[in-house]
Amino acid sequence: MPRSAFGHIFGTQLSACWALGILPKPSSVEIEGMLGRLATASSESDLSTNSGMAATLSRSLVGREIGIVSPTCLGAAAYRFACQLNENSAKFAGATDIPEMNHNEIVAWTSKSAHDRALLVLSSKDIHPRTNSRIEWMLEEIEAKPTWVIDCEGESLLERLLYA
Template sequence: MSEMEEGIIRLATALDKQDMIKFTRAFVSDIRVGRESVNRELLPWLDQIDTGWTGVLCLGMGGSAAGGDFLSVLCDESGAVPVRCHRGYDLPNWWTPDWLIIATSYSGNTEETLEACQFAIEHGATIIVISSGGELSGMCELSDSVHLISCPSGQPPRSAFGHIFSRQLAFLVEIGILQTEITEQALERLQVAVEDNDIITYPEGDVASLALNLMQNPIAILGPNELMPAVNRFKNQLNENSARFARIGAIPEMNHNEAVAWGGVGDDQDPEAAEQALLFLSWEGMHPRVRQRMDWFVSNCPTELAWKIHGDGETLLESLLHLCIMTDWLSIALALLHGKDPSAIEPIISLKEYLAQMNQ
């Protein structure tokens, strides 16, 4: 066994105290179980709410909010109504009760989501709760207009994305807003991706090697509009799992502003442009002109540290999930190389404790 292989395995044994690696390995099985948890036999209340919605408003914070972004781009591609995401204590002023609400809090105790839901209930909302328990789940017992789709508990919310998103997706498919189901064949391909990118099985593989190259440089992530949910989730995984900043940008929009700071053509560029580690997220379904814009940027950006992470898949949904798998493993590898437990989030815990004291 090489020194690098021994190093990654030793770091994982010493640092991964809350089993982030185990949860990452379970991603596809979580999706499969979640997909099968939403049907009219198990949830007869679905018959009450499956028609007539103007749109869907997704409430949530952090890892519990990510699924809403994915639903939004999928509905932009092929949905019957728009899906909008809202992160905060309130509701948008334009919201009306003909917009169905999906409120997601893995713990069930996210204060922003609880306050927004209380306001929504008082103003006639129909709410679908995705949660493992807590106060949010309890709201379902107090109001006939609030319905629960439960998740298994016991892990960090960001690692429960498979549990959460599969239920959100299956719900929108069940009520006819989306037709985009994930097939068993796609799940089998995604399981291969989970295994092929496993940093313990392959401690000298592409993921661990890329993580080594990201250790000393600022990180920037670019991708097309339809992949921005995966881009943003990757940024958040780097923030929480790896304790690293990451800059993100959307193509083509960043071509109209941020491209000047990157430079590479002419004399002007940000002083740190050449020091950036630049990651492009891509998939086969990109608009041809977006692909050309990305190719130009690869050719002209000033940094020599640039990589493309390609989301394999026959659909946008599969490609997005494939990117989640690869970037989750990458964020964990980077955490271990930095000597960090990928589950540790002390500043977030400290902030919650401070806010709790303010309520006393």
């Protein structure tokens, strides 16, 4: 079962990256803190209560095509989010990175056809100032309603990706 194996597969890959020095290995204290913060965020996003931001966001996406835009550092999370929406809700969703989408896709987002689309923007602290400026400009110029900005919280890129 690929879905149920996510934790094992992800953990194995992460351990390999730490062992090879591809990613810096956090201390036990940092890992415990990260897991606590992620558990809190997860419990606050429980859809079973049909309330809160996650439920409101979900309701606003009904009947719309969904675009997910992110800075490159969060691109993997945006892509996975789009795949989950495509597969589990039979919704058309696509992910793209800033700044690349500002060269090509921005025309579609500023046209009248954008009214049938919803836009989700993944953002976080520590993104490049030019990328942040592009996000701010895009949010002022686009026609898509609803538009959601999801601030991916965390003390590290790993935590921000898991938060997303």
